[in-house]
Amino acid sequence: MARPAEPAALGLDHVGLGIRDLLRASAAFERMGFRLSPLSLHAGALSPGGPVVPWGSGNRCAMFRQGYFELLGLLDPALPSNVKAMVERYEGLHIVALDCASADQAHAAYVQAGVAANAPIALERDATFGARDEHTRRARFRNVYFDPAAHPEARFIVIEHGTPEVLWQPHLLAHPNGAEALAAVYLVVADVDASDARMARLLGRAPTPAFGGRGRRFALRQGTLWLADEATLRGLCPVLAKGPIQRVAAATIAVQSLPALAAYLERQGVPFAEGTTPDDGARSIWVGPVEAQHAALEFVQTSQQRSAT
Numbered sequence: 001m002a003r004p005a006e007p008a009a010l011g012l013d014h015v016g017l018g019i020r021d022l023l024r025a026s027a028a029f030e031r032m033g034f035r036l037s038p039l040s041l042h043a044g045a046l047s048p049g050g051p052v053v054p055w056g057s058g059n060r061c062a063m064f065r066q067g068y069f070e071l072l073g074l075l076d077p078a079l080p081s082n083v084k085a086m087v088e089r090y091e092g093l094h095i096v097a098l099d100c101a102s103a104d105q106a107h108a109a110y111v112q113a114g115v116a117a118n119a120p121i122a123l124e125r126d127a128t129f130g131a132r133d134e135h136t137r138r139a140r141f142r143n144v145y146f147d148p149a150a151h152p153e154a155r156f157i158v159i160e161h162g163t164p165e166v167l168w169q170p171h172l173l174a175h176p177n178g179a180e181a182l183a184a185v186y187l188v189v190a191d192v193d194a195s196d197a198r199m200a201r202l203l204g205r206a207p208t209p210a211f212g213g214r215g216r217r218f219a220l221r222q223g224t225l226w227l228a229d230e231a232t233l234r235g236l237c238p239v240l241a242k243g244p245i246q247r248v249a250a251a252t253i254a255v256q257s258l259p260a261l262a263a264y265l266e267r268q269g270v271p272f273a274e275g276t277t278p279d280d281g282a283r284s285i286w287v288g289p290v291e292a293q294h295a296a297l298e299f300v301q302t303s304q305q306r307s308a309t
Helices: 024-032 082-091 103-113 192-202 230-236 258-268 301-307
Strands: 011-019 041-047 052-063 068-074 092-099 119-131 137-143 155-162 179-188 208-210 215-219 224-228 248-255 275-276 283-287 298-301
Touching: 011 024, 011 155, 011 179, 024 052, 024 068, 024 192, 052 082, 052 119, 068 092, 092 179, 092 248, 103 155, 103 230, 179 230, 179 283, 179 298, 192 215, 192 224, 208 224, 224 230, 230 298, 258 283, 258 298
Parallel strands: 011 068, 092 155, 179 224, 248 298
Antiparallel strands: 011 092, 041 052, 041 119, 052 068, 119 137, 137 155, 179 248, 208 215, 215 224, 275 283, 283 298
């Protein structure tokens, strides 16, 4: 199998929730105990090497010690925005971003491996900086995008962070719900074998069987991607047993303490369901798409805390 990038180079960076009402979604995530970054407006090039221009989208993010969760809202439909196509298809989880050290090197490796990938595109946004949001800094990224028809499982991005210190500010990492890391993403696919082959080329690594052979597990440098058919994921995810299920079905967030999280959600009046993790059968907590604004969220206890209990 051709390897588009050194396997150890790709890690789970963030997931993006495409929604129309960013204000409403922000309130819902704050109710669940996430500390969100202030509103930041996007700007970016419309083609490789082109000038950076304002876009019609903005975000607020829950930054973790490992990875982050992006609330991505459509703010001005008259301006260019990748969010328009997302929310026209459905509101929910779309983006699965993988970090890399160099977007240029990653792109060259994909081209050599025959994987259809656009040349890196610059993306920027202003972000507040400082514990009291007293400064403004420019956050910069270089993104490699893929042909969505060739990779229907998600809107995959390989991202090079130019200014990580602007995003991962210490005061943004403390969440009332104890969130520590973006641990995994669940993808629902129509054909597990076909998606297995596509994902292996994109990720540069082979998966291991999961869900009794009905799915796959891709272990990244940090984080995990799970592939399964719809019936399997409905059986695993109690909050997705009924109702719509999208291609990026759920995201997993590791917290310091599941009992503390359960108590917090109860105090906040946020309904949740009990579950178990697919890898080791440990306890997990699920919050459904109604409460999480078109997303399904699984919470697990961090491996450090789990091993200590």
